[in-house]
Amino acid sequence: MAQKNLHVAKQQKLDEFYTQIGDIERECSRYREQFKGKVIFLNCDDPVESNFWRYFALNFTRLGLKKLVATHFDREKSTYKLELTGDMNEDGTVNDDDIVKTPLKQNGDFRSDECIEILKEADVVVTNPPFSLFREYVAQLMEHDKKFLIIGSKNAATYKEIFQLIKQNTLWLGYGFAGGNAYFKTPHIKEFASGVYDEKTGLVKFRNISWFTNLDTSKRHEELTLFKQYNPDEYPKYDNYDAIEVSKVANIPVDYDGTMGVPITFLDSYNPEQFEILGNEYDLNIEKGRGYINGKRMYSRIFIKRRQQS
């Protein structure tokens, strides 16, 4: 039991890291048109700490928002929400003086009744939710049919539930972090190994982080330019599944019409008009859970097929 509590405490600490405003700006500026006239809800954001709040509050007028709401979470006690609806005091600008703070009866948990009521009124949810609750967090957004733009570990794309959403084209990856690296501020530096934590900047570095969204991106309509032609020597078939192994996304052959096993990084350049995702080892029921070539176990793959051009 003590061991379990320790694990939960550690997990909670690992949920506590804060996104940089530059990263928020870089991604959010790409969806400007989709934020216009909308109610934006930040449901995992202590407004005092959160750069999500800062970004949307500072850009309220420029983005043409209808309303901005953030709920503060505390494990132990009841908290509050902040709302910004425009130039309430009619001083000619939308600023901190227009913010309305209201107490919540509950603790600001995104699953609490109060937060769900706010969620129902919201158009777009934007945040970096706790990674340990990512599945549950996305399931709630889906249940309430919400638009969202959230940060998560790229590994989450391989979770059974999340992968199904990607396959059904109801969720996809956003534009991503500069150079594929995300740097976060954290109060729990001891939990991170040196090399991950940079003393000079006070930030921790994660390589495998992405934006997950169901807002449209121009990226998912861009064709992946392919250069390689298929030949059976370079693209062997799996022993246990009728597909060819493609070890790098850039090497996807331009002229192969059958099934191809590609690395998970394919999701960064996935255009559903160009390719169809058939599944992963799990949903395709691939024997021994992986593709094998000449008896050698391959990396985890996504199985895709080129869409026929009409």
Ligand SMILES: C[S@@+](CC[C@H](N)C(=O)[O-])C[C@H]1O[C@@H](n2cnc3c(N)ncnc32)[C@H](O)[C@@H]1O
């Ligand atoms: C990864 S941090 C990100 C914080 C902020 N969104 C940002 O990006 O700077 C996740 C935050 O969610 C909060 N949190 C944890 N569990 C929560 C829950 N059940 N409901 C709402 N917020 C929660 C944590 O306290 C933490 O501040």
